[in-house]
Amino acid sequence: MTRETKATLDEADRAIVNALQGGFPLVDEPFAEVGSRLGLPTDEVIERIRRMLDDGILSRFGPMYHAERLGGGLTLAALRVPAERYEEVAAIVNAFPEVAHNYAREHDLNMWFVLATETPEGIADTVGRIEAATGLTVYNMPKREEFFVGLRFEA
Amino acid sequence: MIDETDRRIIRATQEGLPLEARPYHRIAADLGLEPAEVMRRLGRMLEDGVIRRIGVVPNHYALGYKANGMTCWDIPDDRIRDAGANVGALDFVSHCYWRPRHLPYWPYNLFAMVHGRDKASVEAQVEIIARLLGPDDRGHQILYSTRILKKTGMRIG
Numbered sequence: 001m002t003r004e005t006k007a008t009l010d011e012a013d014r015a016i017v018n019a020l021q022g023g024f025p026l027v028d029e030p031f032a033e034v035g036s037r038l039g040l041p042t043d044e045v046i047e048r049i050r051r052m053l054d055d056g057i058l059s060r061f062g063p064m065y066h067a068e069r070l071g072g073g074l075t076l077a078a079l080r081v082p083a084e085r086y087e088e089v090a091a092i093v094n095a096f097p098e099v100a101h102n103y104a105r106e107h108d109l110n111m112w113f114v115l116a117t118e119t120p121e122g123i124a125d126t127v128g129r130i131e132a133a134t135g136l137t138v139y140n141m142p143k144r145e146e147f148f149v150g151l152r153f154e155a
Numbered sequence: 156m157i158d159e160t161d162r163r164i165i166r167a168t169q170e171g172l173p174l175e176a177r178p179y180h181r182i183a184a185d186l187g188l189e190p191a192e193v194m195r196r197l198g199r200m201l202e203d204g205v206i207r208r209i210g211v212v213p214n215h216y217a218l219g220y221k222a223n224g225m226t227c228w229d230i231p232d233d234r235i236r237d238a239g240a241n242v243g244a245l246d247f248v249s250h251c252y253w254r255p256r257h258l259p260y261w262p263y264n265l266f267a268m269v270h271g272r273d274k275a276s277v278e279a280q281v282e283i284i285a286r287l288l289g290p291d292d293r294g295h296q297i298l299y300s301t302r303i304l305k306k307t308g309m310r311i312g
Contacts, residue, residue, distance in 0.1 A: 009218075014236070017218070018255070022208035025202075026194040029176055032173040042176055049211065050174050059306070062171035069205045070157065076173035076254065076266075080174075094305045095299065105225065107296070109261065111226070111304070139257050145236070147251040150245030153213045153220060 009057065009155055012040055017058070017155035036050055067116050073123040074116050075142040078109040081132065086110070092133050100127045109139060157205060160188070161196055172209075178229075216303075220270045224277040224297040226284065227263035229256075234291045235265060241287055242267050247280050262294060274299065 009017070015038050025033045032042040040048075053056040057075045068073040081089045086104075093099055093113060102113040115126050157165070163186050173181040182279040200206040215223065229239045235253050237277070242265065243251035250268040267284065277297065285292050287293040 011308070017213050020210040021213070022210045023179070023211040024172075026179070026198050026209075028180065028190065031176055032267065046174050052211075053171075055217075056214055057217045057281045059214045060171060060210045061174075061210070063165075063168050063209045064207040064212065065165060065169060066204055066207050069203070076252075090304050099305055103300040103304050104302040104304055105298040105300050109298075113273075113305070118212060139261060141254040141257075144253040144255065145239065145251070147239035148248060149207065149250050153215050153218050155213060155218050 009052075012038070012044070013048055013052060013057075014155040015040075017052070017153070019151070020049075020061075022150075024042065068120075069122075072116060072118050073120040074114065075123050075127075075140055076112065076114055077127065077130075078113075078139040078143060079111040079136050080108050080133075080139075081111050081136065089136065091136050093130060096126065098122065098132060156203060157200065160192075161200060161205075164188075164193060164196055209294070215270055219272050221297065222267045222271045222274045222277045223300045224274075224281070225300070226267045226269050226281055226295060226297050228265040228267070228284075228288065228295045229262045229293040230265045230288070230291050232264070232291070238265055238288055238291050242284055245280075245284065245287075247271075248284075269297075 019038060020034065024030055027033055029042070031045045035042045035045045037044070038078045049058065049061055053061060079089065090102065090111065093111065094102055098115045098117050100114045103129055104109065104110060105112050117123050117126055123142070127140050131138050161281055164182065167182050167186060172178045180190045183193045197206065197209070201209065224293045239251055239253055242248055247269055248267045249270060252266045253264060255264055256262055256264050269277050269280045271280065281295070281297055285295065
C-alpha cells in the first residue's frame, strides 16, 4: 500500500531536503559542512535526517548506485493482470528478489515493475520465471537510451 | 572499472550512510580501510557515474506529490534523440528514457516521469511536453500510479 505519511516539515527540514538531493560532501565531517551551509548544528542535521527517514519522508540517505555501471541488468516490465487475479499476481511478482519496485497503474497494462539483476543475462531468465509463475506475458521494456535521470523534489 | 574493495564499500553503503558525525570513518573502520581511501573511492565512483549522486531520496508521496504520471509518447524513431533530450531537460521531468514499442499493443517509445501535487498539475505539464514535441507527438498517454506494490532498494555488489 501507498505509505500515507503526514509530512510535517519545518523550514529546517525543507532546507535539508532541498539542499541534499545530491552533493553530500566527501570530507571527514560532512554533516558539519552541511550544517554550516544551512546554519544548523551538526547534531541537528543528523537528527533531522534520522527522523525524516523514520517517518518515511525520506526513503533513502546515501550513495545512489547506477546498476548497469556495476555490471548488472536493469529493465522496466509490465503485465496485463486480470482484475480478479490482481492481488495473487502482485504477491507472486513481489516475491521475486529481482523486483526492486512495483507499481499499480491505471491502464490495461496495470502492473509495472523494475527488475534489477546481478548480470545483464539475468533479466531474460527472470522474465521467463515470472511468466512461468504467473501464466502471463511480460512486456519487457529495457531502456535503449537514457536522456535524463535526476529526482528533484521541492519540499 | 570497480574492484573488490569498491564492491565492499558498495555493499557497506547500499542501505545508506551511517548517521554519525564521521560516516566515512565508520565505514573505513568496519572494512579495515583508511577513511581517506573510502572517500577517494566514493569520489572516483561519482566521477565515473557508478554512483549517480550522494544524498537524500525524498518519498515524493510524503512531500505531497500525490499524482505521479508515467507519460508515454509515440515519437518517430528518427526524431527520438532530439525529443528525448528536449523532454529530459524540462525541470519537472524526473526520468526520461527511450524504450522499445510492443506493436500493435504498445506504440510508445519515449517515457517521461512527471510528478505533481494533483492530476491537474501533471496534465498541465503534459501539455507543455506536447507543445514542445509538436508534430513528433503521434500520440501519448499518462499512466498514473494508484498504489506502490513494492519499493525496496536495489541489491547489488
